[in-house]
Amino acid sequence: xxxxxxxxxxxxxxxxxxxxxxxxxxxxxxxxxxxxxxxxxxxxxxxxxxxxxxxxxxxxxxxxxxxxxxxxxxxxxxxxxxxxxxxxxxxxxxxxxxxxxxxxxxxxxxxxxxxxxxxxxxxxxxxxxxxxxxxxxxxxxxxxxxxxxxxxxxxxxxxxxxxxxxxxxxxxxxxxxxxxxxxxxxxxxxxxxxxxxxxxxxxxxxxxxxxxxxxxxxxxxxxxxxxxxxxxxxxxxxxxxxxxxxxxxxxxxxxxxxxxxxxxxxxxxxxxxxxxxxxxxxxxxxxxxxxxxxxxxxxxxxxxxxxxxxxxxxxxxxxxxxxxxxxxxxxxxxxxxxxxxxxx
Ligand code: SAH
Ligand code: SF4
Numbered sequence: 001x002x003x004x005x006x007x008x009x010x011x012x013x014x015x016x017x018x019x020x021x022x023x024x025x026x027x028x029x030x031x032x033x034x035x036x037x038x039x040x041x042x043x044x045x046x047x048x049x050x051x052x053x054x055x056x057x058x059x060x061x062x063x064x065x066x067x068x069x070x071x072x073x074x075x076x077x078x079x080x081x082x083x084x085x086x087x088x089x090x091x092x093x094x095x096x097x098x099x100x101x102x103x104x105x106x107x108x109x110x111x112x113x114x115x116x117x118x119x120x121x122x123x124x125x126x127x128x129x130x131x132x133x134x135x136x137x138x139x140x141x142x143x144x145x146x147x148x149x150x151x152x153x154x155x156x157x158x159x160x161x162x163x164x165x166x167x168x169x170x171x172x173x174x175x176x177x178x179x180x181x182x183x184x185x186x187x188x189x190x191x192x193x194x195x196x197x198x199x200x201x202x203x204x205x206x207x208x209x210x211x212x213x214x215x216x217x218x219x220x221x222x223x224x225x226x227x228x229x230x231x232x233x234x235x236x237x238x239x240x241x242x243x244x245x246x247x248x249x250x251x252x253x254x255x256x257x258x259x260x261x262x263x264x265x266x267x268x269x270x271x272x273x274x275x276x277x278x279x280x281x282x283x284x285x286x287x288x289x290x291x292x293x294x295x296x297x298x299x300x301x302x303x304x305x306x307x308x309x310x311x312x313x314x315x316x317x318x319x320x321x322x323x324x325x326x327x328x329x330x331x332x333x334x335x336x337x338x339x340x341x342x343x344x
Pocket of ligand 2: 109
């Protein structure tokens with residue numbers, strides 16, 4: 001979906017046509033211009049040819065029904081993934097920001113794909129609209145967005161912030177900034193830039209280890225931006241915004257899950273108002289790591305709790321549909337259960 005092209009195509013028409021188009025896309029969540037009956041047929045047909053809003057998709061549903069993963073095909077035939085996670089009252093959409101990722105973390109399926117390109121604003125927005133349409137058919141709504149899909153959001157900073165502005169607009173999709181979170185592997189200058197934005201979006205840091213050598217093994221980006229530089233940027237961010245930071249910590253057996261690792265984590269995070277999210281490592285074929293045992297995760301969590309650190313263990317969503325970032329697009333949907341092709 002090319003939002004700029006839609007605006008350009010409607011520029012020669014009376015102003016209210018653009019307002020009607022925005023209402024149709026973001027509020028009524030139409031999936032085709034032909035549904036926009038306030039437009040003359042000639043305009044609907046033109047828009048369908050010049051700037052279509054249909055989304056080319058395949059949908060996979062986990063056995064427990066709580067995770068829905070969409071493989072969306074872009075105009076240049078690249079595939080990206082978007083995941084819906086259903087949790088009590090919440091419908092959280094996990095959004096991709098790049099095709100692949102240049103940062104090549106050793107545990108991440110997206111990293112293994114290499115980097116193809118950044119996503120455009122419309123391609124980011126359409127992932128949310130896709131599930132907006134899907135949920136509307138079930139009389140439900142998108143309640144939260146996390147930028148935790150494929151790619152590093154802060155390496156596509158302008159388009160991610162541009163997409164957030166569309167999604168946040170009162171007369172548009174109207175999702176509150178506090179319901180939106182960006183996860184970054186830690187790009188210091190972008191964390192500082194983000195601190196100065198006039199929009200109250202949450203920030204999560206993929207920490208995964210509190211010591212530089214382990215973190216570098218897991219995340220090569222730590223060589224370019226070692227922990228101290230990232231942490232200094234986070235201090236700046238928190239001083240400026242007073243917002244809580246989320247630290248994501250994947251639990252990997254024998255790598256970052258010892259008692260000593262827990263103590264280092266306590267030490268590192270104690271100066272921040274924060275929440276630590278323990279995420280069981282989601283292994284795919286050819287994984288070089290194993291997930292920590294349940295007992296180990298429980299023990300690790302207990303050590304943090306006894307130091308009065310805010311900690312949560314994230315529920316591991318959709319293992320049977322490869323819901324961890326990049327796992328599905330990487331496999332080009334070979335062995336997954338395909339249930340639907342489009343929620344239209
Ligand atoms: N590039 C950004 C955002 C996308 S990755 C970042 O790294 O933060 C989103 C989250 O998914 C990160 O915390 C990442 O570490 C995690 N992740 C990637 N592969 C995973 C796996 N196999 N199991 C569990 N979490 C994974
Ligand atoms: Fe990129 Fe994030 Fe995956 Fe690392 S974990 S390769 S930064 S998407």
